[in-house]
Amino acid sequence: MTTKNIVRVDIEPERYELAERPTYYFDVDRRDFFKFLGAGALVVCALKSPGLGQESGRAHGRGDALPNDIASWLQVSENGRVTVYTGKVEIGQNIRTSLSQAVSEELHVPIERIDLVMGDTQLTPFDMGTFGSRTTPTMNLQLRKVSGAARDVLIAMAAKQWNTEPAKLVAADGKVADPAGNRSIEYAELVKGKQLTATLPAEDPLIPASDWKVAGTSVPKVNGRDFVTGKHRYPSDQTLPDMLYGKVLRPPSFGATLVSADTQKAEQMGATVVRDGNFVGVAAPTTAQAETAVATIQAKWNEVSQPSNKELFDYLRENTTNGSDPTGDGDRFESGSVDQAFSSSSHTLKATYTVQYIAHTPLETRAALAQWDADHLTVWTGTQRPFGVREQLAEAFHLPEEKIRVLMPDMGSGYGGKHTGETAVEAARLARATRHPVKVVWTREEEFTWAYFRPAGVMDVKSAVNSDGMLTAWEFHNYNSGSAGIRPYYEIPNQRIIFHPVKSPLRQGSYRALAATANHFAREAHMDEIAHSLKMDPLEFRLKNLKNERLRAVFEAAAKKFGWGKAKTGPGQGYGMGGGYEKLGNVATFAEVHVDRKSGEVRVKRVVTAFECGAIVNPDGLKNQVEGSNIQGLGGALFEAIQFKDGKILNAALSEYRVPRFSDVPQMETVLLDRKDLPSAGAGECPLVGLAPAIGNAIFDATGVRLRALPLVPDGLKAT
Amino acid sequence: MSIPLVVNGRSYSLEVDPQTPLLTALREHLDLTGSKYGCGEGLCGACTVLVEGKAQRSCVTPVSSVRGKKITTIEGLAHGDDLHPVQQAFLDEGAMQCAFCTSGMIMSAVSLLNRNREPSEKQIVDAMDGNVCRCGTHTRVIAAIQRAGRQMSESKETRR
The missing domain is CATH 3.10.20.30 (Beta-grasp domain)
Known part of the structure; x- marks a missing residue:
């Protein structure tokens, strides 16, 4: 390899996330279902009066260009309630609350009076999707700006009405007050149900985090009561009058194509059967009837040979696509003189690390309810990308997007796993044929099999250090996992970093923290290996090679809380750390494990995490995200792995795919560093990346066994 | 039938x-x-x-x-607007994220507390191990159950 500099090509996170295309392309044109439709269809949803931006027919653009007018985002109703429109969606990360806090803070309205309309393609401004920890740095900021501008407009309106100076008035508690004149007026009275037509000013100072009163506090989940009473309707809970239940006939293996299908029995049972290309589905008045009907279908499939996870890592190395991954490009970075640095170094280390495919396993499986009214389609579905699903529906049904409305009721989690609209497309296809609303809810087995996975990957790492313990060279190859978090934050003069896209044997896509989990695991495990090979303390070695102050701060804070350096108190005990920088957040995670080499049991006893993501918007919500990341991360670190063979998933059930449970949960301590001087960043992903290496390094500390594969101990760690 | x-x-x-x-x-x-x-x-x-x-x-x-x-x-579970102590405790402890597991968690917790108002942490873990939370709110759920148990002991909440 040459040492010339290679231009770095980043994978844009958004494009990475968009890799998955719809499963079906319908041949709908030759099937003229619409001649039946129209008259009987019900319109059950009373539309809210849309904001100006919506009325202008989706005038606002796509991508990062956010609409600039207040009315697109915010409306003050006559009853004094404030409605806020955002394309972001609530998937358990509690942004309905944190965004409400932002509005309350800047608009000076009590949070109880704020309603968020989220992820409704007809009412909310276009949004690429809820992923990449982008809500807090972008949407929270946007809604603060909008709310601040609205507050100023309201003050100006009151000033005009009272014929006084705006500077003499103050906004508080949903009112504008004139302290000198001893008078006040409700926002609602000023607005009188009309829209705030102003646009956002170019310069408008926001309330600094140090002065926050509502933001920055632990406001509880705004609609929490609806969740503890069972009142909230998740996507899978949606119903409509005359609704049917849909089931789809699944191929016996990935890549199989339909040869023939005998659907006579299903039809005789009264189910409506739809066959369109590779799609065979039924709709019936109950789930039981739909399941029975689909089970009677005799289908022949053409199956193709598929790799299994026995040969997975060899396959990944051998099937690189030379830069033509689904997102279009790979990631390369080179600096200094890597080959020269390695050849002149007396201390080099080489190791390979792997991660398996894992499943998101959101507790709510994919679900959608679809309804046609003539050639207009409305779909309620659980997705992180309602606008993306609208695009998929438009493509599948050859419709302009204006005729499609996708709504996203707050859903039962996603973790990056619900970027696609499979059930939306399936339900819409069945609804179109049956002339009824149709609901499709995937079984757990379908979710395990026909969703997509976190990419498996191989990481080859080679490093060189000088006699002072300073890193001099770093070569890092990642096959298939992805390039998120691939760049080291340690100071290394000579670096070669290459992401090798691979034609993945399984359908793969985004997962909470993306490839940052794999890349941090490899890097932080490798750092530990170097430290041990130098007989240096792993913390000292890291800090020696780390200049980034924010990252140093979390390592130091976590080490202090953990009591790094303390003596072990018993056999089988081990301590380890991992950490890093991802999605604008900084994390350090320290773990204590106990390994019983006789039984093979590995227990994570204690996890200490220090996290910093700028000014904290909601400390309790943030702590929940950090701890949740750690608990979810236990699965991928210790035991989660998808087993597959001949195009079939072999462990497509909770009885066969182990996820973390109460008995797995360690004692957790979380240190939140609140940097009020820095912009707020998201926290849904970054906290995950330190855990797996911390546990792996702790297992090494306990046993001297170096584990370089995730999951680390799916079958325990018995002495051999 | x-x-x-x-x-x-x-x-x-x-x-x-x-x-x-x-x-x-x-x-x-x-x-x-x-x-x-x-x-x-x-x-x-x-x-x-x-x-x-x-x-x-x-x-x-x-x-x-x-x-x-x-x-x-x-x-x-609630009596009109009065939440069951377990429901209230889940709110008070912020023991939910996406909350899709929450109704099942609450019902399992009520069942446990119907038998034992002051379960130890170990007893809670044993009783709740069959309830999966993917978002990772487990430690809060444990805290909520302990809180609700105390509340129920005090108010002598009757079995439902």
């Missing part, structure tokens, strides 16, 4: 196959969607309801096996 069901104090008569899972009967036939489908194997606990005050996985309970028995779902 007609199956008599008593859910949240109301009597119903369902014309369904006796093998129909109770969860399906609740969700599809009675439109009580607070109980959730998560796995269909009785292993995630999202579908948990109380049968005669005891937690049961409704997704693996044939509706015929609970005919005439007193079934309580999450929708029937």
Whole structure:
């Protein structure tokens, strides 16, 4: 390899996330279902009066260009309630609350009076999707700006009405007050149900985090009561009058194509059967009837040979696509003189690390309810990308997007796993044929099999250090996992970093923290290996090679809380750390494990995490995200792995795919560093990346066994 | 076949196959969607309801096996606007993220506290291990159960 500099090509996170295309392309044109439709269809949803931006027919653009007018985002109703429109969606990360806090803070309205309309393609401004920890740095900021501008407009309106100076008035508690004149007026009275037509000013100072009163506090989940009473309707809970239940006939293996299908029995049972290309589905008045009907279908499939996870890592190395991954490009970075640095170094280390495919396993499986009214389609579905699903529906049904409305009721989690609209497309296809609303809810087995996975990957790492313990060279190859978090934050003069896209044997896509989990695991495990090979303390070695102050701060804070350096108190005990920088957040995670080499049991006893993501918007919500990341991360670190063979998933059930449970949960301590001087960043992903290496390094500390594969101990760690 | 069901104090008569899972009967036939489908194997606990005050996985309970028995779902736990202490404790502890597991968690917790108002952490973990939370709110759920137990001891909350 040459040492010339290679231009770095980043994978844009958004494009990475968009890799998955719809499963079906319908041949709908030759099937003229619409001649039946129209008259009987019900319109059950009373539309809210849309904001100006919506009325202008989706005038606002796509991508990062956010609409600039207040009315697109915010409306003050006559009853004094404030409605806020955002394309972001609530998937358990509690942004309905944190965004409400932002509005309350800047608009000076009590949070109880704020309603968020989220992820409704007809009412909310276009949004690429809820992923990449982008809500807090972008949407929270946007809604603060909008709310601040609205507050100023309201003050100006009151000033005009009272014929006084705006500077003499103050906004508080949903009112504008004139302290000198001893008078006040409700926002609602000023607005009188009309829209705030102003646009956002170019310069408008926001309330600094140090002065926050509502933001920055632990406001509880705004609609929490609806969740503890069972009142909230998740996507899978949606119903409509005359609704049917849909089931789809699944191929016996990935890549199989339909040869023939005998659907006579299903039809005789009264189910409506739809066959369109590779799609065979039924709709019936109950789930039981739909399941029975689909089970009677005799289908022949053409199956193709598929790799299994026995040969997975060899396959990944051998099937690189030379830069033509689904997102279009790979990631390369080179600096200094890597080959020269390695050849002149007396201390080099080489190791390979792997991660398996894992499943998101959101507790709510994919679900959608679809309804046609003539050639207009409305779909309620659980997705992180309602606008993306609208695009998929438009493509599948050859419709302009204006005729499609996708709504996203707050859903039962996603973790990056619900970027696609499979059930939306399936339900819409069945609804179109049956002339009824149709609901499709995937079984757990379908979710395990026909969703997509976190990419498996191989990481080859080679490093060189000088006699002072300073890193001099770093070569890092990642096959298939992805390039998120691939760049080291340690100071290394000579670096070669290459992401090798691979034609993945399984359908793969985004997962909470993306490839940052794999890349941090490899890097932080490798750092530990170097430290041990130098007989240096792993913390000292890291800090020696780390200049980034924010990252140093979390390592130091976590080490202090953990009591790094303390003596072990018993056999089988081990301590380890991992950490890093991802999605604008900084994390350090320290773990204590106990390994019983006789039984093979590995227990994570204690996890200490220090996290910093700028000014904290909601400390309790943030702590929940950090701890949740750690608990979810236990699965991928210790035991989660998808087993597959001949195009079939072999462990497509909770009885066969182990996820973390109460008995797995360690004692957790979380240190939140609140940097009020820095912009707020998201926290849904970054906290995950330190855990797996911390546990792996702790297992090494306990046993001297170096584990370089995730999951680390799916079958325990018995002495051999 | 007609199956008599008593859910949240109301009597119903369902014309369904006796093998129909109770969860399906609740969700599809009675439109009580607070109980959730998560796995269909009785292993995630999202579908948990109380049968005669005891937690049961409704997704693996044939509706015929609970005919005439007193079934309580999450929708029937509060007295009007007064939340059950376990519901209130989940709010107070912020023991939820996406909350899809929450109704099942609450029902399992009520069942535990019906038997034991002051469970140890170990007893809570044992009792709740069949309830999966993917968002990772476990430590808060434990805190909420302890809080609710204390509350119930004080107020002598009666069995539901």
